[in-house]
Each structure stands twice: as structure tokens, then as C-alpha cells.
Amino acid sequence: MSRWPDRLRDMTTSSTRSTSGSSSRSGSYHHGDLRQALVSEAVRIIREEGEKSLSMRKLALNIGVSRTASYHYFADKQALLCAIAEEGFRRYNAMLSEVHQNGRRPPSAESMRDFVRGYVQFATEQTEYYDLMFGGHIWESGTSTDSLRKESHNSFRNYVSNVRSWKEQGLISDKVDALRFSQVSWSTLHGISRLIIDGIYADSAAIEPICENAAEMFWRELAP
């Protein structure tokens, strides 16, 4: 006679379980892949109900484990959020290398436009990740995970070294300061994204021309 028959019965039919896929043995005391299930469900909650609505207790309840089970995989809530942000950086890098076609595409007015569009699209469509990646909550007071810090530094370093290599190949003006340009242009992209996400640029029809304008401005800076 089990001590939690209802919960177990619920678990086998829970929609949550179907997403975790591989190694989850339904009906067992051990979940099988709790760590991944936690991250997935957390992302789902943030996307569909907002970050504020994510609590460790509700998260565990939805998955079908007890409130503190998660603490075996994440030291605290912050660590969970860091793990999600890391996943975000992985997706972000994938998006970047697709837009840049792995560096095989020379910079141009068009490539700039595609890049700006891609960035803003990623930020505004995958808000669940973007908010955590550059949201501040994670970074303030230095409570972020080591691996997350490494991942994010990598991301920006790639960005700069991209510009630098363009300059060395003579594809852009040699007057450009690669580091400064990267910082300022990234700021612009980040600013556009944040203002859209936060609903301050409410008119969604304005997004496209804003991106175009930004891309033109960037290219005016870079053009040989």
C-alpha cells in the first residue's frame, strides 16, 4: 500500500512527463531525469505565466515531486535560474552562427540587417531565456554560477573577435575600434530588445523600421 497513490497515478498521465522523454521511469520513486524536467517545466512556467509566477514549490508540485526535491540538483532558486540562462546562451550562440553562416558571410548592409533582426527576434520571442541571460536579477550581487559567467563572457568575446577579424581582412573601415563598436552596437541591440520586451515600444509595426535604422547606422560606422 503506497503512501501517495494519488500523486503517482497523476504522474503517469501528467502532460509534464511526456515532455521529459528519455529515461524517466514512470511510477517509480526515483524520477529518472528530474534535473532536466525541472528546467523544462520552469521554462514553461516562465514563458506562459511570467517569471514572477515561478516558485520552487509550484514547480515541484507540477512535476509531481515534493517541494524540496529540487534542492538536490540546485543549491537554490538562483542556481536553477542560472541553469536556464545557460541553456539560453546555447540557443543564442546557435542563432548567431546561423545568421553569420559560421563566419563565412562577409559583412554588408544586408548581413547587418539580418543580424539586427535575428538578435531582436531572438530576444523578443524567447523572452524566457533572454530575460534571465541579461536580466540583471542573476548578475546583481554576484550570485551567478561560474559556468554561466564563463558562457556569457565567451558570447561577447566571440562578438568582438568577429568584428576584429573583419577589420584584419580589410572588409570594414580600418578606423573602427572593434571593442568600442561592439560595446555600443550590442548596447543598441540590447536596448531595442529590452524596450520592446518591456512593452515600452508598444507599436509592434515599429520594430521592423527600428531594426532597419539601427542596421543602417551600424553599417555607416563600418563601411570601408
Next chain:
Amino acid sequence: MSRWPDRLRDMTTSSTRSTSGSSSRSGSYHHGDLRQALVSEAVRIIREEGEKSLSMRKLALNIGVSRTASYHYFADKQALLCAIAEEGFRRYNAMLSEVHQNGRRPPSAESMRDFVRGYVQFATEQTEYYDLMFGGHIWESGTSTDSLRKESHNSFRNYVSNVRSWKEQGLISDKVDALRFSQVSWSTLHGISRLIIDGIYADSAAIEPICENAAEMFWRELAP
């Protein structure tokens, strides 16, 4: 024999009381200027201990009133934060009109640099306000106060109409789209500020050259 002798004694010597100034009658049941005291103390807590550390209960305790007294002036915590953001917009507008010398200063490479510096300085030094003004928490899910929304719209409209009037006076290139330029440049300013605030541009020595670069980029867009 009073029912809360300790609290009353504390109140008269509390450092909090001394800041409220004018109409507070110390030692009385009625606080005198509780609304203002709440805002001031809330700002203090956010600045010195971080926004996360601000709770309605602690706030009331610090001031020396009971936990729910604040709800007579603010419908909920969100409303309190909106009030602080409004105060922030007032300070922001003051800063702007000082930098622009009330519109009497024609746009130039120097004025651009001063403007960028002023903006970033305001954002990074008065983080308590800036975070709330453009922080998202307040805007998401449309729970912001009417008066706050009005104040913020005003702020941006002023910014655009400034650029527009420059254009009409022939002080900048007539190829500039005032609205688009305003949106993109504001995004850049916001992006720089956020990335500094969030500690992602950790090197504080980089701030100055970043601002300079941004200002140059802006002026290249505007120069007649």
C-alpha cells in the same frame, strides 16, 4: 498607559523621522506625512540594500508603523513602486532640461557627448529610480499606474519633439527620421545603461569611451 510604549520611544529617536521634515508630529498616533515617509524610506532601502530586499512589512517596521498602514496610501506594493518611478521621471526631466539648457543649446558633437554622459550618469548613479522607471517589473502585465504611464510617455515625446524641432530649424540633416532616430538612439542609451547597471560591462574605465563612441555615432547620423 500606552499600548506600544517601546515603539513610540523608538520613533522619536529614529533616524527615519528626521528625514521627513515638515509636518510630522513625532510621538502621535497619526504619522503626519506617512505617504512621503514611505516613498523616501523605500528609496533608501532599494539604494542601500537592493530592490529585492524591499518588503512592505520591513518598510513599515523601519518607519515605525504597523505592517498594513501603507495600504491606506498605496493599493499594493506595485503602486508604491509606481510612485517611486514617477518621482524618478521628475528627476530625469530635470536632468534633461539642464543638459539641454532648456532647448537653448543647438545640437553639436559636444552637446551630444554631454547628453549621452548625462543620461548614462543619471541611470547608473540613480539606479534606485532608473531600475523602476524602465525596469520592466512595473510595465509587464499592464499593472502600472495611469499617472506613471502618462509621465513616461511625456518623457519620450519631449525627446522626439526636440529632434524634430532641430530638423525644422535646419540644425541637423533633413534626411533624419526624427522618430526612428529617437527610438534607436534612446535604445542605445538604455542599452549602455542597463549593461553597466547589471554589471555586464564591469570595467568602469570603459564607460567614458563607450559614451564618446555612442555620441560620435549619433552625431554622424545627425550632422547636416
Next chain:
DNA sequence: TACGTATTTTGACAGTGTCAAGAATGGGTC
């Protein structure tokens, strides 16, 4: 002095993150 209104308090409820201690499980060794 009495009354109504503005202001503040107490009590209560449903949440939250997280620690410490214990219980169930599964894999490896004899």
C-alpha cells in the same frame, strides 16, 4: 461634547525559500 471621517492596528490566510532530519530506492559486493 458628540459624531463622522481619516488614519492606523490586529488578526488571519495563503503563499514563499530553504534548512535539517529521516525514509525509500537501486546498485554493488559478499
Next chain:
DNA sequence: GACCCATTCTTGACACTGTCAAAATACGTA
């Protein structure tokens, strides 16, 4: 197969949080 132990999960508990409803207090005014 029986045993043991590390891994995984649960229960209980504590100190917090925002906020509602009802009661208490003080003040201005008639």
C-alpha cells in the same frame, strides 16, 4: 540471495512575504 551504502526523495519546521477584513484610535467639525 542477503546486505550495505550512496543517491534520491519526503516530511516537518521556521521565518519570511503580500494583502484582506474588521476593529481601534485620533482628529476636525458641528
